Amino acid sequence: MPTKTDLRDDIQHHLKYSLGKDAGHAQITDWRLALSYAIRDRIVDPWFASTRATYAQKGKRVYYLSMEFLIGRLLEDAVVNLGLMDEAEAAFKANDLSLDDVLGDEPDAALGNGGLGRLAACFLESLSTIGCPAYGYGIRYEHGLFKQSFHEGRQIESPEDWLTQPHAWEFERPEAAFRIGFGGSVEELGGKTVWTPSEAVIAEAFDTPIIGWEGRWANTLRLWAAKPEQVFDLDRFNAGDYYGAAEPENLARTISRVLYPDDTTDEGKRLRLKQEFFFTAASLRDILRRFESEYDDLELLPQKVAIQLNDTHPAIAGPELVRLLADEKGMPVEKAIEIARGCLSYTNHTLLPEALERWSEGLMRDLLPRHMQLIEEIDAAHARENPSRGVTMTDDGDVLMGPLAFAMAHKVNGVSALHTELMKETVFEELHRLHPDRIVNQTNGVTPRRWVLSANPRLSALITEAIGDGWVDDLERLSKLEPMADDKTFRDAFAAAKRANKADLANYLGDRGTNVDPDAMFDVQIKRIHEYKRQHLNIIETIAHWQEIKDNPGAGWVPRVKIFGGKAAPGYVFAKEIIHLINAVAEVINTDADTGHLLKVAYPANYNVTLAERLIPAAELSEQISTAGKEASGTGNMKFALNGALTVGTLDGANVEIRDLVGAENFFLFGMTADEVVKRREVEGHAQKAIDADPRLKRALDAIRSGTFGPGFEGIVDNVSGPDYFLVASDFTDFYRAQREVEKAYADQDAWTRMAVLNTARSGWFSSDRTIRGYMRDVWYSEALAAE
Numbered sequence: 030m031p032t033k034t035d036l037r038d039d040i041q042h043h044l045k046y047s048l049g050k051d052a053g054h055a056q057i058t059d060w061r062l063a064l065s066y067a068i069r070d071r072i073v074d075p076w077f078a079s080t081r082a083t084y085a086q087k088g089k090r091v092y093y094l095s096m097e098f099l100i101g102r103l104l105e106d107a108v109v110n111l112g113l114m115d116e117a118e119a120a121f122k123a124n125d126l127s128l129d130d131v132l133g134d135e136p137d138a139a140l141g142n143g144g145l146g147r148l149a150a151c152f153l154e155s156l157s158t159i160g161c162p163a164y165g166y167g168i169r170y171e172h173g174l175f176k177q178s179f180h181e182g183r184q185i186e187s188p189e190d191w192l193t194q195p196h197a198w199e200f201e202r203p204e205a206a207f208r209i210g211f212g213g214s215v216e217e218l219g220g221k222t223v224w225t226p227s228e229a230v231i232a233e234a235f236d237t238p239i240i241g242w243e244g245r246w247a248n249t250l251r252l253w254a255a256k257p258e259q260v261f262d263l264d265r266f267n268a269g270d271y272y273g274a275a276e277p278e279n280l281a282r283t284i285s286r287v288l289y290p291d292d293t294t295d296e297g298k299r300l301r302l303k304q305e306f307f308f309t310a311a312s313l314r315d316i317l318r319r320f321e322s323e324y325d326d327l328e329l330l331p332q333k334v335a336i337q338l339n340d341t342h343p344a345i346a347g348p349e350l351v352r353l354l355a356d357e358k359g360m361p362v363e364k365a366i367e368i369a370r371g372c373l374s375y376t377n378h379t380l381l382p383e384a385l386e387r388w389s390e391g392l393m394r395d396l397l398p399r400h401m402q403l404i405e406e407i408d409a410a411h412a413r414e415n416p417s418r419g420v421t422m423t424d425d426g427d428v429l430m431g432p433l434a435f436a437m438a439h440k441v442n443g444v445s446a447l448h449t450e451l452m453k454e455t456v457f458e459e460l461h462r463l464h465p466d467r468i469v470n471q472t473n474g475v476t477p478r479r480w481v482l483s484a485n486p487r488l489s490a491l492i493t494e495a496i497g498d499g500w501v502d503d504l505e506r507l508s509k510l511e512p513m514a515d516d517k518t519f520r521d522a523f524a525a526a527k528r529a530n531k532a533d534l535a536n537y538l539g540d541r542g543t544n545v546d547p548d549a550m551f552d553v554q555i556k557r558i559h560e561y562k563r564q565h566l567n568i569i570e571t572i573a574h575w576q577e578i579k580d581n582p583g584a585g586w587v588p589r590v591k592i593f594g595g596k597a598a599p600g601y602v603f604a605k606e607i608i609h610l611i612n613a614v615a616e617v618i619n620t621d622a623d624t625g626h627l628l629k630v631a632y633p634a635n636y637n638v639t640l641a642e643r644l645i646p647a648a649e650l651s652e653q654i655s656t657a658g659k660e661a662s663g664t665g666n667m668k669f670a671l672n673g674a675l676t677v678g679t680l681d682g683a684n685v686e687i688r689d690l691v692g693a694e695n696f697f698l699f700g701m702t703a704d705e706v707v708k709r710r711e712v713e714g715h716a717q718k719a720i721d722a723d724p725r726l727k728r729a730l731d732a733i734r735s736g737t738f739g740p741g742f743e744g745i746v747d748n749v750s751g752p753d754y755f756l757v758a759s760d761f762t763d764f765y766r767a768q769r770e771v772e773k774a775y776a777d778q779d780a781w782t783r784m785a786v787l788n789t790a791r792s793g794w795f796s797s798d799r800t801i802r803g804y805m806r807d808v809w810y811s812e813a814l815a816a817e
């Protein structure tokens with residue numbers, strides 16, 4: 030094992046020989062890169078050992094195909110998982126540097142939008158911790174999710190540039206490259222079907238090792254970058270056409286240039302379909318190549334290969350795998366479908382109709398002519414095997430990627446118990462009837478290494494002192510904390526850790542222009558801005574509460590800081606109006622001398638993984654207030670509960686399971702159920718009825734409309750008092766009531782802390798280790814290995 034001096038020497042070595050810098054002139058980024066290389070060196074051996082063990086034991090490999098991996102920073106994760114925090118700290122202290130500053134220099138790898146991408150990142154870490162042989166496959170976007178700033182309260186987007194600095198973690202693999210074609214034609218030649226694409230790009234692999242807890246195992250995240258077949262058009266250059274000469278390169282590279290910034294909406298753009306096929310096709314070829322290097326019988330494929338589709342974004346894997354097996358390996362199409370289905374499984378993450386991918390048959394035929402034919406064959410084969418039913422893979426001239434993924438998967442899963450039941454009753458009702466054993470549930474989870482151990486060192490130290498350190502990779506051991514909820518000394522220590530985290534956050538927010546009282550209740554809603562997540566319900570309630578305080582400032586109110594964080598898709602006008610409203614309300618409320626000590630609104634810009642790691646440990650109240658039936662699971666909700674925040678929430682997604690586990694008495698429930706939501710929408714004028722019945726709601730909406738927070742918010746008021754599809758008005762009254770219950774509970778700080786302890790103690794089930802074990806058992810039929 031490396032010793033302290035080893036790490037210090039290695040950092041110095043890399044500073045000099047990898048970065049060409051002398052310690053006297055090194056900048057913080059040089060130190061950070063030197064540490065990254067020194068840490069990466071320590072990952073390589075366990076990484077090789079894991080690969081050797083998988084080959085030696087002929088283990089089944091899991092391939093997780095995802096358009097998004099929302100990783101955040103990698104360095105701290107690696108240092109923590111290798112148990113090198115103390116050594117690294119000592120190494121930098123010797124150079125008068127703080128490890129925190131060094132770690133804080135790393136840009137976030139923001140190759141994802143929100144929950145779906147962050148889930149993929151938590152899964153990678155858990156797969157390595159468990160020792161499940163696995164690869165993540167995705168796209169090496171040059172630009173991740175845009176940077177958000179505010180100008181006069183409105184969201185401004187600017188490009189994200191994580192690759193301007195060297196990316197210390199990855200290994201470029203120019204030898205691992207595949208030619209990916211698009212367009213062209215399909216012919217029958219000598220009894221064989223041959224697709225001849227009209228254009229092609231090269232997919233080149235970049236590998237990032239992902240080290241698990243205690244360095245026992247490491248897997249690979251393989252991201253594909255698009256390159257031109259021919260770098261440069263010399264003829265055009267020589268003819269003086271310098272722009273034209275660079276055109277092929279630009280066109281090819283466009284495919285991996287940017288992450289689409291839409292969360293839970295389907296843009297239906299040609300470039301997006303190209304991205305989807307690009308990384309899926311490259312991954313499948315890589316998977317087959319690896320399989321064929323070990324086995325010569327393709328019938329063994331389902332025994333050795335499990336391919337998980339993270340939503341339908343890689344669903345073209347169905348037809349593409351059939352094409353590879355049938356057209357290129359000579360298998361009969363029906364057999365190829367069966368083998369492909371044995372390997373593939375599909376996770377659904379939403380029931381929102383606007384998020385269910387559909388591609389026009391015309392576009393599909395133009396870009397992927399052979400795949401369009403195979404989709405028709407898959408559809409026909411499914412209809413033959415399941416006669417007299419009305420399921421089709423196409424509708425109104427569109428290919429439906431959900432039904433296609435379902436038909437090509439041996440298991441289909443939802444991401445929370447409620448969501449899985451709703452899948453069976455709604456979008457996949459007919460397919461579920463035909464294949465009653467196919468849909469299973471795998472409730473999401475989060476990695477405790479990042480979301481408790483690294484993000485919340487104070488709480489972690491307290492837990493370890495109380496129950497030992499076994500909880501880090503066996504999170505259900507947190508239940509041993511339960512009796513300590515009744516121990517005053519423990520509660521005080523728990524409250525002190527939270528208070529210190531709040532003080533850190535108060536400093537951070539103060540530095541960014543919002544001064545807050547660290548003794549006020551910290552109430553946090555952080556997630557993508559979306560109507561179904563109802564940030565507008567939260568801000569309207571904030572306005573109503575502010576009005577009540579102003580009426581009677583001396584009535585003994587519980588001081589609160591309302592904290593928001595999140596980005597809106599650049600094209601989502603309504604979500605951007607919500608952002609503008611929150612900032613406008615903040616401006617008015619935060620400068621109100623009557624209420625300033627009782628209510629503040631903070632909205633730090635550019636919410637990302639790193640900011641989440643700062644906010645969650647300091648949160649006391651977690652806002653999980655989506656319209657019931659709309660949030661498939663949520664994963665932020667789990668991070669808050671683990672860090673001792675209480676939830677105010679609806680019966681939606683995994684909130685249901687959180688409440689079951691932490692106990693109804695430790696959870697602030699409000700709002701309609703999914704069934705009631707559906708019924709309420711049928712009520713003529715439901716929004717206006719709710720407004721008429723609640724003068725507080727009416728008064729808050731009137732204030733917005735009359736310009737108390739500036740002009741331009743009529744759209745929000747009109748929506749909430751008119752169509753109100755997400756039932757903000759109808760859930761307002763109960764939300765307001767629940768918030769007053771929250772305050773009543775908070776007034777007794779010690780009783781609140783007891784509830785907070787119970788939230789932590791009873792949330793251990795939400796580890797992504799548990800989720801991954803569920804997939805291994807029910808979906809992948811795969812086993813964990815030990816590295817040699």
Ligand code: GPW
Nearest residue numbers: 143144145293378379384660661662663
């Ligand atoms: F629409 N989710 C997301 F289902 O973050 F594809 N982005 C997406 O594009 C989709 C889903 C998609 C989220 C869900 O909204 C959230 O409820 C869930 O916890 C998360 O995926 C992980 O399952």
